[in-house]
Amino acid sequence: MVILIFRSRNKIGSLKLASLRLKLLSTQSKVLSLLISMRCPAAAEGIYGGRLCRVAVVGAGVIGLSTAVCIAESIPSCAVTVLAEHFTPDTTSDVAAGILLPHPFPETPLHKQRCWFKDTFDHLLSICNSTDAAEAGVFLLSGWQVFQETPSTKDPYWSTVVLGFHMMTDAELQRFPKYKFGQSFTTIKCECSKYLLWLEKRLKNAGGQLHTEKITGFEQLTSSYDIIVNCSGLGSRDLADDQSLYPVRGQILRVHAPWLKHFIRDGNGHTYIFPGIHSVTLGGTRQKHNWEMSVDEADSSGIFERCCELEPSLKKSQVCSKLVGLRPTRNSLRLEREFFVHGNRQVPIIHNYGHGGGGISIHWGTALEATQLVKESINWRNPTSKL
């Protein structure tokens, strides 16, 4: 009976699970914890005096949701709740094109960046080739990154992660007369408008919850949660009082151009064309320290003109929407644990923010690392909990 309830994944089972969890939390039954330790030895590690470990994940963008899913699926002793002011389709992730192409972190070691990218790429690749691909909004996309001047690194660290990376041939470059050098490869596009919904579903299936709530201070959470995971992106400027975090404003256009099957990106990062499932994302802008969320028409015309130069057939496309997103940028990604003291409570906070323009590209890798930090925090809290 106990196993059925705690392991159930179907609708009826989940409802029973939710109500039983409430009873658990309020009564703190030691008998139940004994039963759990006998039936589920792994779960016994994280029991907080007979109840589940309550984890609050702040933020419901790609970082928050993927981290929450990772925790809920790999640590059964955790009860995960995502708290955020905005959910899809209103997050920064929803604006992003979602192409897996790493964004450079000047102060993060390269081997870490590569590891996060590879973990994410491999994870999404297996979704691409599964029946979940359409619902998750994940698919393969080939194309070209072109440079007007030959770059100093012809073979970037991620070239062995993406598929089929090679230098463009002269014949391939002929279509881009202003460009001297190019890279041709196959990567993945992860459309957050679908992906975030799919992650929310996965989270609920794993027993997680979602609440719309703006968190203005960690003290709001210390009495109700045992571990906090901070995935609040740009919100951490206030929430974590991190002034090193700043926005890089990105504006994009979404156009209807179903004949486009390749991505094209100018190596300088200012002009890109990323075909999606139902529309093509044209970009962009990279305006540092610009907090403006409304659409700028001068930016729109600039983007459209530059993209049409790269791909003339776009002149026949129809603009469907114009959007702005603020990339939560930092010189290095903050992925570490700190302890937040409030009253007589000392609560571990795992920070996972500052992904800049590379959130989708490394989200799963950082989710895995954050989950590891959560596991260590549970063990830290109860080092001798094995019954």
Added chain:
Amino acid sequence: MGAWLSLLSFSYKVGPWWDCEMSFGSLSPLRYMRVAVIGAGVIGLSSALCIHDRYHSKVTPLSIDVYADRFTPLTTSDGAAGLWQPYLYDNGNTQETKWNKETFDYLLSLINSPDSIKMGIFTQSGYNLFTEPMPEPSWKDIVLGFRHLTPQEMKMFPDYRCGWFNTALMIEGKSYLPWLMDRLNERGVKFHQKKIVSFRELADRRVDVILNCTGVRAGELQPDPLLKPGRGQILKVDAPWLKHFIITHNPKTGVYSTPYIIPGSRSVTVGGIFQVGNWSEDNNSEDHRKVWEEGCCLVPSLKNARIMDDWTGLRPVRSSVRLDNETLQFGDKQCEVIHNYGHGGYGLTIHWGCALEAANLFGKILEKKRLTTHSRL
């Protein structure tokens, strides 16, 4: 003899098609010529356009009429997925490889033109997959970025051992044929919904040159044991997340008999049927099941795609394309026939090279007529 040679002096430049002209020295244009094109698929329409543009100033007036029982969107060309890709090997038929290349280069030259989308031309990359190593194809230097698949890429296709990747072109019949008809309309070409049952029928109407572009049913006008239907059945599926073509090959069962998936601008074509000798144009449920199941095995995400339609077409299969001319005599009437049929599953792929060649053959006919006309004086 000397006079004859000077009359025949001409220059022939090879370059972009609009530059390709045979200038006949200082001879005046030929008198009125009546041309009939039978067939309004990609072969008929493109041949008509090529001939008109090359000769309308040399022959005035040049009257062109297109006769067909089926027009777009009901032709074989309309149902085809529209991927530019010949069969793997030309088996020594280098002329066909030349025509394929001419078509690719022509379409590629139009890719950045204002009409490209109206014409249904765009680039697409994708995979050719094999269960055993195969020699490289005769078209490997025609397409862009041809390369072998890496072991990492092959992991995505566990039922296959090796393969290739390249960037090719799409030329969608449903867009291209209406575009061709518009161009021909502008040039005063007339269209007739009529099934021509014999060449004689046209000879009786004083047609000087017939372009026989009748595809799979060419045998009804003139028996051709080499021409057979290669029945294909495809599914049109709504799967806009698919951005690559995937063609599998099995040398034992033959071309296009194993699954292929070709995304288009409006839907994804899923196929894998090639039945030589089968004239049925009806959709078959067993073929549907085979195509669907094998397609889903190749690309699991297809399982959640909505099937929009089934379509069956008959590829005009022949050991090689018939592109030649002959003179037919019907009593006191003589008629030149340029045959241009038998393009199998690569009609769109080879159409422009064949249209250029048909125009060359037309030029030779003109040359002969000038000689004949002149010798009468």
